[in-house]
Amino acid sequence: MVKTPIVKVDNIDVPVEGERNLLEVIRKAHIELPTFCYHSEISVYGACRMCMVEVEGMGTVPACSTPPADGMVVKTETKKIRNMRKMIVELMLASHDQNCLTCPKSVDCRLQKIAKQLGVEKVRFKQVNKPVAKDFSSEAIIRDPNKCVLCGDCVRVCNEIQSVGVLDFANRGAAAKVTPCFNKGMGEVECVNCGQCVKICPVGALMPKYQIDDVWNAIHDESKLVVVQIAPAVRVAIGEYFGYGPGSVTIGQVVTALRMMGVDKVYDSSFSADLTVIEEGNEFLDRYTKKQNLPQFTSCCPAWIKFAEQYYPDMLSNLSSCRSPQQMFGSLAKDKLTRELGLKREDIVLVSIMPCTAKKFEAKREEFQVDGNPDVDYVLTTQELALMIRERGIDFNHLDPGSFDMPLGFKTGAGVIFGTTGGVSEAVLRYAADTIGRGMNNEFRQLRYGEGINVVEVEVNDIKLRLAVVSGLGNARKLMDKIRSGEEYFDLVEVMACCGGCVNGGGQPVADEPDTVKRRAKGLYDNDKMLQFHNSIENPYLRQIYDEDLTPEKAHHLLHTTYRNRKRISGENIVLNAATAEEAAEEKKLNLTICFGTSCFLRGSQQLYTQLMDYVREQGIEDITRFTASFCTEHCKKGPVLTVNGKVIEQCTFDRAKEEIKAALA
């Protein structure tokens, strides 16, 4: 038998059973070593130096990046280490703005917690940071560099888990900072607003863009009807702010609290999730019968949508055209309430309560507005609602539960499980199985609690369906590349940007326990069980709405949307054939702009450029030609794209380009 390696931690023998580093061994021994930059799901970085320990024969080493070995003798606290840790925190504080009283992260802040844990009572170093402007450019996330402690957690989560890589370190030494490319704002780059950086940031450097004041103003304005919708994942997490464990369903108290705060109508996004199931299910059955645009990708997750628009322009027709439940609810509620209550759109303020930062961005998309009035006016994250309940002085724990308003507050269990990975697929399958198989009542449990990429084959009435359930955009990218290359084939693919689905969204409470996400998911599945109906088609109010006036045309108008190619980075075009700035600014007879964005680049824009440059030289028309490179003209699907004197030519070939140039010069 192989002997289990033993590490002696502070005089206690701890067996090593697969722990990857000393830190895990030490934590197993119930010693809470403070860390900023260690997270088991991303790579070990060793930046914060808080987990330094003394190992006999090795000296002082960082526990997070030291592999355990048999016979190691570890001391997690000595005079030297204690002094060192305290000094590290003091140094961090010296380059931090220390405005804890007005910081939204206060209480949840890890820097604050660790300073307290280590008994840091004063900072011996002079404050060194110069105030820098906050970045308000994003609709979803605010970045405050004055609070950043350079732990690099956001850099790694965005790069490793989400494969987006918005943030990275720039400069070096004392000038080092974390920033999007070229010092641009988060709203000007490829950020998909998923908020995983917000969730992992130990301090208040990355926060959701709060709309608390806007919502209070709407509530205090007597002339406005304030309507709230609550997303499924909120109900199993908000209780964590009030002492409940993850997964506890506190939706009754939330409804009562909202009424006490002065909200006029409280509805459930699970209702529109039911609606999504019907619309998306029908769309899928139609595509499946016609064998068109398969696999069908779900479209509930706004971060995934922006991701697809940026990186997979060629596959946008595979996305379901369904709006997300939030936006279906917005358009439907404003349509219904304006008619029934005789109100103008402007008089209704629709507030969403979401586990998600990307929903804030989604609500601002142009497609979801009517004459400049948005379908969803404000989006509050779970944490913002908790702050509002606290601010209002409501004793949440002792509230009598309240019920949702009807009819848009009634849902089936299928609409509730939308909040976790696999939930949308399960809900759609329940509906599809019932439609094809007549009265089957399956649960499709094999779709639950999947990690990363979960491939499932199900059989419905002799029809074999191949499904993939993906959460985490890095996983999505891996799967998409396989689908694109033809290596994998699926009928239906569900994508959620955050690992574990919406229960782990960027607007959810900060979770320290590793099983939090699973417990929240379980809370949703339990809630599904407690409800009377489990298949969206059984929702009586939904049927009523379809029967009343939701004709297919109207449904298409209110509940579906289109997607567009999206440029990743805002920026200017560059003139390719000018030596000086003056020359670049000259008026030219022939203006050629060639797109060098990702998609066009892959489709051969570089070769086209080389051919055209040679052609222009051969023809001796260089002096009257201005050649410009653009970095995405947002026609990605039909690349390579060439613009000749303002005329956009998609799928441009060299021959076609020559014709157009001749015509332009004729």
Next chain:
Amino acid sequence: MENSKFDSVCAILDKYHRSPTKLISILREIQDEYGYLPEELMTFVSTAIGVSPASVFGVATFFSHFTLEPKGKHIIKVCDGTACHVKRSEDIILAIRKHLNLDAEHRTTEDRMFTLETVACLGACSLAPAVVVDGKVNGNMTPKAVLAIIDQVKEKEAAQDA
């Protein structure tokens, strides 16, 4: 018109097989071509080699060799290494800044004629303080002597224009 600079960017990328591990070499050659690293080209490089633009920006700002702003026609490098520093290279830097109307943030003159750089050590300590103007090392410099060199360059430029 000579071959476009953009052609050479494509050639540089091809030369390094668009490998992400060759990022530094690619940026270095592009800078040799353009004199600096234009933002859009870094975006292009990022697309071509499959590294996020933020990481390309991180590398470009990490090394002092790279510059993200266009440089002047004439480069003045003042050595501020230990030997030069104790021989009062700082006075030289301040004198040049005053003469060319530059400061710590603005290192290139508005007419893009001069760029002032400070370097850590040129390895010419025996000539301290040393100043390199357009690649030529000038030893035992004083503020007055440096300004005279700069004025000579200016005169030559003026004579060419005339």
